[in-house]
Amino acid sequence: MALLPFRPSRSKRFERLVQPHLQGMYRFAFRLAGQQQDAEDLVQDVVVKLYPRLEELEAVDQLRPWLNRVLYRHFIDQVRRKGRQSDRPISEVADPEQQAGYLDAFASDTPELGEQLDLARLGPQLARVLESLSPDQRTLIMLHDVDGWRQEDIAEVLDVPIGTIKSRLHRCRAALRERLQREMEPFSVTGRVEQ
Incomplete structure (x- = not known):
C-alpha cells in the first residue's frame, strides 16, 4: 500500500x-x-x-x-x-501628544539629553509640518522614510515607474524641508519674533 x-x-x-x-x-x-x-x-x-x-x-x-x-x-x-477623501489629517486620528510620541518612537537608540530636548521641541513641529503635506506626499514620506520601503516596492505597489517615485520623493522631501525651516525659524521677514 x-x-x-x-x-x-x-x-x-x-x-x-x-x-x-x-x-x-x-x-x-x-x-x-x-x-x-x-x-x-x-x-x-x-x-x-x-x-x-x-x-x-x-x-x-x-x-x-x-x-x-x-x-x-x-x-x-x-x-x-x-466618494470620500482617502486620507485624513493625523490630527483627526490622535491628539498632539500622541502624535509626537508616535514620531519619537522611531528613534533607534536613546539619544543624549540635548538630543532629547531637541526631539521634544521638534516632534510637535514635525507633526504639524507632516500634516500640512498633501495625503499623497505624507503617505510616500511615511512609507519610504519611516517604514523603510524600497522605492522599487513603492513603484510596484502604486503601479508607476520608479523614476516617478524618485521625483515625487524628492519633491516631498523638499516641501517637508522648506516647511520645517519656516516652522522652526523664529524670525519673520520683518525681523520680529513670531508668536
Missing part, C-alpha cells in the same frame, strides 16, 4: 503564505486609511478575497509587493465607491 504524500490543509497553506505579511499589510493600510478600524477592515477584506485564490498566491514569486498592490487597489476601489 503506497502512502499518499502529506499535504497541509488549504487553510494552513494560506496561513503560511499570508501570516508573515499581515503586519506589513496593516501598516500600509493604516498609512492609506488613516484610522485603525479602517485599516483593519481593509486588511480583512483583502484576506477574505484572497482566500479562494490560494493557488494563484502560491504561484507568486514576491508575495509582499503583490499583496500590497492588491491592498492598494482595493483601497482605491473603496474610495471611489464611497
Whole structure:
C-alpha cells in the first residue's frame, strides 16, 4: 500500500503564505486609511478575497509587493465607491501628544539629553509640518522614510515607474524641508519674533 504524500490543509497553506505579511499589510493600510478600524477592515477584506485564490498566491514569486498592490487597489476601489477623501489629517486620528510620541518612537537608540530636548521641541513641529503635506506626499514620506520601503516596492505597489517615485520623493522631501525651516525659524521677514 503506497502512502499518499502529506499535504497541509488549504487553510494552513494560506496561513503560511499570508501570516508573515499581515503586519506589513496593516501598516500600509493604516498609512492609506488613516484610522485603525479602517485599516483593519481593509486588511480583512483583502484576506477574505484572497482566500479562494490560494493557488494563484502560491504561484507568486514576491508575495509582499503583490499583496500590497492588491491592498492598494482595493483601497482605491473603496474610495471611489464611497466618494470620500482617502486620507485624513493625523490630527483627526490622535491628539498632539500622541502624535509626537508616535514620531519619537522611531528613534533607534536613546539619544543624549540635548538630543532629547531637541526631539521634544521638534516632534510637535514635525507633526504639524507632516500634516500640512498633501495625503499623497505624507503617505510616500511615511512609507519610504519611516517604514523603510524600497522605492522599487513603492513603484510596484502604486503601479508607476520608479523614476516617478524618485521625483515625487524628492519633491516631498523638499516641501517637508522648506516647511520645517519656516516652522522652526523664529524670525519673520520683518525681523520680529513670531508668536
